[in-house]
Amino acid sequence: xxxxxxxxxxxxxxxxxxxxxxxxxxxxDYYPTCGDEPIRGxxxxxxxxxxxxxxxxxxxxxxxxxxxxxxxNVIRGNQGTAVSVSNGMIxxxxxxxxxxxxxxxxxxxxxxxxxxxxxxxNSIDPGIDPLQEAGALKLGAARGLRLAGNVVxxxxxPGLWCDIDCQDVVIEGNDIxx
Numbered sequence: 197x198x199x200x201x202x203x204x205x206x207x208x209x210x211x212x213x214x215x216x217x218x219x220x221x222x223x224x225d226y227y228p229t230c231g232d233e234p235i236r237g238x239x240x241x242x243x244x245x246x247x248x249x250x251x252x253x254x255x256x257x258x259x260x261x262x263x264x265x266x267x268x269n270v271i272r273g274n275q276g277t278a279v280s281v282s283n284g285m286i287x288x289x290x291x292x293x294x295x296x297x298x299x300x301x302x303x304x305x306x307x308x309x310x311x312x313x314x315x316x317x318n319s320i321d322p323g324i325d326p327l328q329e330a331g332a333l334k335l336g337a338a339r340g341l342r343l344a345g346n347v348v349x350x351x352x353x354p355g356l357w358c359d360i361d362c363q364d365v366v367i368e369g370n371d372i373x374x
Contacts, residue, residue, distance in 0.1 A: 203243045203261040210267050214239050218275040238280035239295070240266055244302065266290060277301040278318070281308050281335065288312050296321035297329060299351075303336035303360070311344045319352035326353035332372075336360040343367045350374040 217239040242261035263284040270291045271278040278295040279287055281302040286309045292299040293316035300310055315332035324330045330353025335341060337360050348355040348370065355372035358365050 205262045207242070207261070207264045208267075209240060209264070209269060211269065213270040213272075214278075215270070215273045238277040238301070239271055239274040240279045241277075242280065242282040242285070244280070244282040244305065271295070271299075281305055281310075283307060285309075286311075290314070291316070292332070293317055294320055297324055298331060298334055300333040301329070301335065303338070305335065305338050305341075307340040308335065308338060309342045309344075310346065311342065313346045315346060315348045315351070315355075317350040324352055330354070332356055334359060335362070338362045339364055341365045344369050346370045348372040 242264050244260050261282045264282060265286045265288070266279055267286065267288040267290065272291065272293045272295070274295045276296060277298040277300070278292045279290075279300045281287065281300060283305050284307045285305070287300055288309070289312045291314045293314070295318045297319060299313075299315045299318040310333060318332050319326065319330035330351075332346070332348040332351060333343065333356045334354070335358050338358055339362075341358060341362060341364070343356050344366065346356065351374075356367060356370060
């Protein structure tokens with residue numbers, strides 16, 4: 197089902213190995229003068245749009261990709277963030293390792309579940325500021341977030357974090373080390 201011009205709902209990505217992905221245009225699309233800045237896009241990058249004239253955390257559901265499922269994949273060694281999330285997304289039982297920026301990232305999303313994943317050594321790009329855009333998972337302005345049963349080992353930055361006005365967040369049963 198297509199939600200908007202650039203959006204797709206109910207996508208399932210299962211049982212794949214996604215390695216070595218480099219987005220050739222992500223830097224130019226979002227940061228036209230980024231120069232030596234790291235690429236910000238993701239190997240899995242659903243369209244997520246919100247109406248900025250409203251509260252920044254209110255997604256415009258008609259223009260966003262919703263309800264994706266990303267499960268049982270190996271997502272390793274990619275440039276940028278491995279999985280960028282959108283509304284209603286489930287990220288479950290994946291190996292997410294050695295990606296240059298984040299394992300999972302995104303912002304201004306609602307009803308996201310991240311469970312049973314193994315995160316290993318993400319944020320390996322030395323240009324990444326560990327206090328800005330690094331770690332196994334970073335989401336901002338999220339509502340209805342569940343982070344459960346994940347294993348996080350090594351990498352740059354915090355293990356699991358939600359930044360800037362997150363609400364209704366459950367973080368339980370995760371194992372974070374290194």
